[in-house]
Amino acid sequence: MKPxxxxxxxxxxxTFASVYPHYVTKVEKKGRTEDELQQVIEWLTGFDKSKVITLINEKVTFKTFFQNAHLNPNAHLIKGVICGYRIEDIENTLTKQVRYLDKLVDELAKGRKMDKILRQ
Structure with missing residues (x-):
């Protein structure tokens, strides 16, 4: 599928604030923690927990969220299908970045080891 x-x-x-609670629910339902989710977000974006809370409170859009992010240099290693879209085939930069985050959250919820999720 092509976006x-x-x-x-x-x-x-x-808004990031509208999606974040769904990320938390997804990972906690599968036995992972919000701290692990935060670790994944920080690896991808450079945002620590206090910055994530600030961005949630400011109700920033994903556009603003990723404009302020310092994407991890290994983010390009995130591959596969998420929400019916093959990440490596997505041409729109912002959509690709959001799908990177979705994929990492999905991997966390599926019980993948943290060093594999963080492409180390």
Whole structure:
């Protein structure tokens, strides 16, 4: 599947605060912790827990969230299918970055070892 311009725009305007609780629920339901989720977010974006809380409180969009992020140089190693989209085939940079985060959360929830998730 290929993301449409409308899909890309919807992702760009979605707030991180609206999605974060779903990430927490997903990982906790599978026996992982919010601290592990935070570790994954920090690895990908450089945002520590206090910065993530600030961004949630400010209700920033994913566009703003990733504009302020310092993406990990190994983020390009995140591959596979998430939400029906093959990450390496996504052309829109922001959509690809959001799918990187989705994929990491999915791997965490599936019980993958942290060193594998963090591409170490």
């Amino acid at each position: 449409t311009p409308e899909h890309n725009e919807r992702i760009a305007t979605m």
